[in-house]
Amino acid sequence: MEIILAIITGVLYASGIYMILRRSMVKFILGIILLGNGVNLLIFTLGRITKGEPPIIDSAEKVLEGVYADPIPQALILTAIVISFGLQAFAIILVKRAYKVLKTDDLDQLNTTDEDS
Amino acid sequence: MKTKFLSNILLMLIWVFLSGEYNFNNFIFGFGLSFIILWIISGNEEKASKKYFKIVPKIISFVLFFFWELTKANIQVAFEVSTPNLNMKPGIVGLPLDAKTDLEITLLANLITLTPGTLALDVSTDRSVLYIHAMYVVDKKDFIEDIKQGFEKRLLEILR
Amino acid sequence: MLGAVLLGFLFSLFLVFAGSYFRGKLAVLSSLIPLSLFIYFLTFLPEIANGKVIYENYEWIPSFGVNLSFTLDGLALLFALMITGVGSLVFLYTSAYLKDHKYLDRFYGYLSMFMAAMLGLVLSDNIMSLFIFWELTSISSFYLIGFNNDKADSRKSALTALGITGIGGLLLLGGAVLLGDVAGTYRISEMVMMRDVITDSSHYLLILLLIFAAAFTKSAQFPFHFWLPGAMKAPTPVSTYLHSATMVKAGIYLLFRMTPILNGDDIWHTILIVVGAVTMVYSAIHIIFRTDLKGILAYSTISALGILVFLIGIGTQAALVAAAVFIVVHALYKASLFLITGIIDHETGTRDVTQLSGLRKVLLPVAIAGFIAALISGGVPPTLGFVGKDLIYEATLHFKDAAIFLTVLAILTKILLFYGGFVAGVKPFMGKLPQKFEKLHLPSPLMWMPPLIMTFAGIVFGIFPGLIETAFAKPIAMTQVIEFEEFHLKLWHGFNTVLGLSAITITIGVILYFTLKPKHNLENAIARLDVIAPKDLTLKLSEGFAEFSRLWTNFFQTGYLRHYISVIVAFLILLLGYLIFSDFSLTLDFSTLADLTIYEISILLMLLMGVLYTVFTKSRLAAVAALGVVGLSFSLLFLFYSAPDLAMTQFSVDTLTVILFVLVLYKLPKYLNFSNKWLRIKHGVLSVSFGILITLLILRVLKEPKNAEITEFYAENAYKLAHGKNVVNVILVDFRGIDTMIEISVLIVAALGVFGLLKLRLKTRDKK
């Protein structure tokens, strides 16, 4: 199943980047969300997959024993998810504001700051 | 005041159920927590003091009635979905309402929606009519009458 | 000596803060500074003449080996006296020349800074501090040349000079560092002892080239000479100071200093002789075509510098002595001529030599100075110029391989210099005085005394060459030449070849002066050749470079976000692809697929389809809804693979994002299909390749064993030490609590940002 996860991760990266490369700001946002998901899945997959054994100590036990999923990638992804959420929320609003001020949804129109001024 | 107290107790119980630990400390904790939450939302005050103890039997019978309707009509839909032909006579029907308060209307609408074949679409702004989408509107009058006599009447008995 | 160097800097610092009090009559007092320094250095004369060398050392930055080490030997003293001596006169001259100038204080500030830097340069015994002063001369000369900064020409010339001397300076830095590295010391006096190590080093050639580059740019050698005529835009005192005695001589000084360290190989001689010869002849010829007095002087200066390089290239004791003497000669007559030109310019308002004549009638002392200066320049006895010229011929005649050829070149140059000196120093005063100049009267003695003093000095030294011999020539020869031979400077050598050559030079020079008149059409004629002159070539080169820069920058700086990202992606693909395919032998292990259950498959399928749908749908809202599907699938996937916390969080966050999106979408326009098909294909290829590489990478990494030390620690201690059973949560709030603290700060800042973005509206009033 790691193969499938690896492929899906690849698909997420590819689609994320593809969408980021579009000119529409909305697609751009969709792209960063997809890419963010891809990265999370990559970390998750590379942390090795364990089915059905969450890293939670049984109420009767004191240590986590036997087979269990690695909690570290999970914690990392959790942090990354929250951070991405903040960034995405900001990006969405940025795009909205940019659209309002610049009157365009087209990222290609945002090229005046490269010009000489 | 009384309502608040009751809500408080209710929330406390929900808390205890949720957490699944039945001891004194947890009750106290739940009570305190509920108190805080009620305090926070106390901006939305409503004057609804109700008789809480007499309606229990009625509620039980209503619940049974509801589940019966639910099952019955689910089978109907199941039949409709799983047979090759579509034999429906759908339509949107305006149902004049006797229910007046928000709670009454909402409960009625939800119950109607939950039972198969019908879907409460909207309430008119003046709250006089509930528009219902139904799968089988053989006769509009009968349809309205069914609901008014069934759900609405039983519901209002409990709530009033 | 440190004090001597610092004095100039301190004075210029003083002028920055109190300069406004120092204009007007007080200005003349500033010449006390160079004067007192001149006297200070004179006091060393006896010791130096006795062959003594004085060292001083102050620790500055020992970590770099950069210290303020000073040395005073014959060479240094020669330059120090020249700098301060000519400096004193220039300071005096300036006080009258720029009397009412608004920024006279600034001018003195730059000038004294420049003087200090120059002094530091010639006194440094540490090549790094030499470099430091070298750069300071570049900078202060930048300010001096651009002093008339409201004129575009001045600014341009200053920039050109800065650019050319700047690159030289940087190469000198390279050379100095390398030299220091090879020699194991930055002390020049110690490097002399490491001569063999240096000349045998594999970096020798590189060092040589770097040092040469520095010297040639500073001393205006072909083809870097063109900044010098441009630098004539500066006020006359600047031209005088920079081009007669100081800045341009810095390169000569450097070559002189490096002679005992680097002249170990033919390459040293060859390059110097060739470059010096080309420069002296090339610019001497140019003199004929100039009508601007300053232009004539500029080219004759370049030519003189060429002679010096040429002499140092010859490198024999005779040549070095000749060079040393010629340095003095040149300083004296060139400074005088510049000052005279300044007076003429100042009084008549023109420097066009075709317009000027008969000025002796109104400016007699100046005319005397000019005449003597022309004599010195032309090497006419009994001036020091004659001594210098003879020494030069002596040196070329005894150069082993190409004595005749070199001598011919030297003679040619000297003839033309003779001509130039007379055109500049004599011609304006001869002939009829035009009517418009009749009302001129002699300016303040502060202006005409300095050239007169210098020219008289030229005669005095010519009659008593022993002064120069004992003071400079011998000490210099002793330190700069490996095998010192006794010699004597004389005005009269008797009848010999050299005297004959001298006679020829003067004769042809005189003939030239009377037959060849400076004409504008000549100047215009040569202007046509400018297209192939180094100046124009460099100009074109720099324009071409600017054009190239524009192309290069615009090629990358397209302004298109997607372009920037696709470059990065392509770069990554290149690197990752190279690494992955150069090493990997990927064997896929499909056995794990057997574990796959129907619910996993359906979830993964749904995830996959959701993603693809998001990408390919034409409806924005559908895309957003599809993101919801992706979020759900993710959530379930995490649940199946033992990450319930992730499942909850991922799903709530995804939904919240969707909600935000939905709320905002309605203000945004519909999807437009902006990009064309080819672009889509291009981006498709890019992104798919990247995706494939990521997949391969994951599969490869998964084959490696994983170290679980940390994980096991958490599993063991989450409850025992951290009192929690949900290990993920324990990590978040305890083991790695800092992460979480910052993570929530991120959320806060994002919220602040959203709030600000939406609520803050700048009114025009606010924009101030």
Add this chain to the structure above:
Amino acid sequence: MIDILVYITSGLGALFVLLAAIGTLRMPDQYLRISVNTKAATLGVGLLLVAAALFFLETSVTTRVLAVIIFILITAPVGAHLIGRTSYFIGNKLWENSYIDDLKGKYNKTTHDLKGLDKMEKNDEEAKSKS
């Protein structure tokens, strides 16, 4: 005994879910789809949850299951109502075989007000119910 209950409830639950899925695919217009979904899925998922409660037979699980069920019972119809009315509001057409449309022309598109039944209709209704 408990196992059998689990078999039955989960089986029925899955069945209803499946029916809802098929219904979603087959039904000809949005309103019918919403209608089918809401109940079949609610019932189906409710049963699945009950199966879980039965399996574990712990108070905390049961209360949790109850909480989820109640929550779904509250939210599912409200959601259906919202999306159904939106669907009508934005002008999604009824299935061509539909029989009657009392809502037609009742929405004010700018103020989002919804009118009650017209006088005519009302009288009509009342007359009918009285007879």
Add this chain to the structure above:
Amino acid sequence: MNVHDYLYYIILPILSISSLLVFIRFFKGPSIVDRVVALDLLITIGIGIIAIYSILSNKPTFLDISLVLALIAFLGTVAFAYYLEKRNKND
């Protein structure tokens, strides 16, 4: 066949297939309303899957996740409805 196998080999596949069927509706649309409804139903089915999965993995605590799911799915529907009504145009 024990409970485990029953749930594993019969119930979960049925639920999975159901979700795929719903996804087809999602895919087909045609209206955005259909997609929103389909998404909502998918999540509801997800709740069912979680319920069964919690039995299979013997982790009743997973049921809490289903509550979160239900809660948020509802919010999603509300948001879409809100948006569609405001925008007043079919996308």
Add this chain to the structure above:
Amino acid sequence: MTNDIIILPLVVHLFFSILLMFFWNKVNFQKVVSIVGNALALCVAIWAFIHVYNNGTQIVESGNWSAPFGIVFVGDMLAVTLVLLTAIAGFAVSVFSTISVIKARLRFGYFSVFHFLLLGLNGAFLTGDIFNLYVWFEIIIISSFVLISIGGEKNQLEGAVKYFALNFFASMIFLTALGVLYGLVGTLNMADISLKIAEVENTTLIDISAVLFLVGFGIKSAIFPLYFWLPASYHTPPSAVSAIFAGLLTKVGVYALIRVFTLIYVGSSFLTTLLLSMAIMTIFSGGVGAIIQNNIKKVFMYFIICHIGFMIGGLALFTEVAMAGVIFYLIHDIIIKTNLFLISGLIYRIKTTTNMKKLGGLYANYPKLSLLMAIPLFSLVGIPPLSGYWPKISLILASFNAEEYWFFGALIFGSLITLIVIGKLWAEVFWKDQPKINFPKKFIYFDQLRLGQKFTFVFPVAFLTFVTLYIGFGAEHIQQLSQRIATELMNNEMYINAVLKR
């Protein structure tokens, strides 16, 4: 508390950002608080610096979990030096902000976000954990997003969108690298990674993760070909913000590269070659870009890029001499680049423009101010003995010793371009007469400010200029420090032993 000295800067900034949020609307109060906060942070940073200088590398184990199990803060000489520089730049910019940033922006949490940004920078320098570094990076970028976009004017938003996109992308690459690295070694503590990575047999995988880090950090630190977004965005926000971006944001990328490539990925020839070629191209491309610009902010922008190349190249040479040069340059660059943007803000306040074609006559009208500005400009050029000069000695020496003549050429090229362009800038802005342009009426010009306000404008510039002068004339101290840091970096077992208490 004495054990925790090195993290006090973090505590101070976090505390002040919270405090400032409580006083949301009280702008004048916020100004005072922020200056006090930054002054305090400066004191604390100096304290930490001295403490580490005297006692060697300090470790703080957050949560009392020893490395590699918890997040460890490592105050080695490099980290505390950068913390100190951050504090210096932060202090200057906060003073400058009080007068140069308009009230409307201040009313929307400017200072709070500013402290978050400084918090992030300090955290990034101090952390010993690679994932924690990611988190610090994120607080940095989100704060910078907010600072770059707040006010939302047209080109600001354009800049912000690009800035966001690229930084987000960089973060994703960083995370990818992290994932790969974790998958290989199962640990996040950098010292621990350094040890465990030696056990990984497949060096290609290590190279891959290194490349990912290189690109992730490279985007932030603006290396060729990853920097193209930077000139389009850094100059768009108010000068105070640009200043902190210019001085510190790219440098934190450089810092990360230095850390990662001295501690974790040591000695791969592939990486060295790659890094060096990128550095050369960066110098070239940045220099070439600077030539053609007319806006002084943009000129400085390209210099940021150009000079990043110096540092990256030095890192690639990977000798102790080169590293000392890199560190010296880093110290110089942080102060100087911050100051340059403050100066451009000052010029804007005087003339309402930063376009060279429209500027002129500054020297005639503001001679003392001009001379003040000249010092940083010439320090940038590296006119000896000002600060930019000294590190070049080490870099040039190192390039000769490594026989990397291309890099030597690039150094000369970069320095020459800097010299020429600054000369041109001086000629245009300071020397040339003021061209006739329409000066807007509704603008509070520098001349119209009260004396105290003028002082507030000039003080930060003067303060940073003073620091620059110290770096130049006190080069002995800086060089000793740089050499010490270089030694610590080149012998990474010192770091590892301190962290893992071996």
Add this chain to the structure above:
Amino acid sequence: MRTIILKSASSYLLPVLLLFSVFILLRGHYLPGGGFVGGLVAAIAFVLDAFSNGLDKTKGILKFHPGFLMPVGLMVAFLSGISPMILADLPMMTGIWAENPIPVIGALGSPLFFDIGVYLVVIGSALTIIFTISESV
């Protein structure tokens, strides 16, 4: 949206959801959940209320701007982080634990307060974001 059905449903959902959010928060140390998800659930409850009753009413319920919760929450987290430094001369973020565990929550210690801080911050920032957007729509 003008629909009394949603309106009245949400007025009952709000307290329940808030309760649920606290539940999720407190049990996080033992079972899936925690401050972040808890905070999100609470935020969602308010958002739901805002959708159905209008933003102003929801703000009325809260009595203060949700943004205020951000510094408060962060301050709580911050204090729980540095209290070991100040109180016990231990490194930052060291857990300080009460002797005996209490019901539901389990062991009582500074990490719990930290999580509460997270909870508040999440509510504050999520609500700030969503409310701001809703207002500007």
